[in-house]
């Protein structure tokens with residue numbers, strides 16, 4: 001059996017991690033074998049790269065370095081984890097993937113999209129998601145949610161990307177809209193501003209329709 005590769009995309013605080021876990025539990029309850037992973041990260045090397053990328057003290061990082069580091073981590077992730085899991089027939093759920101590169105480094109940072117597409121092509125070596133779920137949200141609401149989480153869990157400080165100005169996050173959101181419009185077969189946009197259960201229901205409907213054909 002061939003595996004299924006689903007990626008979760010959207011601005012910070014849009015609910016990607018929450019929804020990925022909810023979908024994963026639902027799929028596991030249907031007897032599916034699910035692998036959960038994330039970018040940047042997913043492998044030992046990838047997690048080391050993640051630390052460099054998100055370290056808020058790395059203020060000297062230039063945009064090309066940032067883009068290349070994301071791509072380097074992705075190449076490792078694809079070969080070491082994603083392709084083997086798909087080869088074993090598993091469902092791979094990945095928190096961020098190629099589309100975040102276009103939205104953040106392209107629309108956010110202003111790097112040429114042609115260059116980033118080429119970089120993505122090199123990193124994925126032919127592997128594309130079967131389905132990409134883009135959670136859309138007003139970035140101000142997303143940031144508010146993250147801040148609430150931070151207060152509740154007296155958690156970590158803002159990472160290097162989260163610290164960006166709201167205008168940056170607005171451009172990122174536009175980037176995700178652009179992606180959804182330019183590849184509507186793979187990329188499906190979902191309103192992430194609704195309550196968790198409503199978002200899950202809509203998301204599962206799409207997964208079911210596109211990939212599973214199970215009764216809901």
Ligand SMILES: Nc1ncnc2c1ncn2[C@@H]1O[C@H](COP(=O)(O)OP(=O)(O)OP(=O)(O)O)[C@@H](O)[C@H]1O
Pocket residue numbers: 010011012013014015016017018019145146148149192193194195196197199
């Ligand atoms: N639909 C929702 N309504 C209200 N709060 C939500 C909803 N979905 C998630 N949250 C809460 O908002 C916060 C951010 O959610 P989550 O971590 O899933 O987002 P994310 O997109 O993964 O964020 P990041 O980009 O920072 O990884 C969490 O505290 C989560 O519990």
Ligand SMILES: [Mg+2]
Pocket residue numbers: 016017018095
């Ligand atoms: Mg998350």
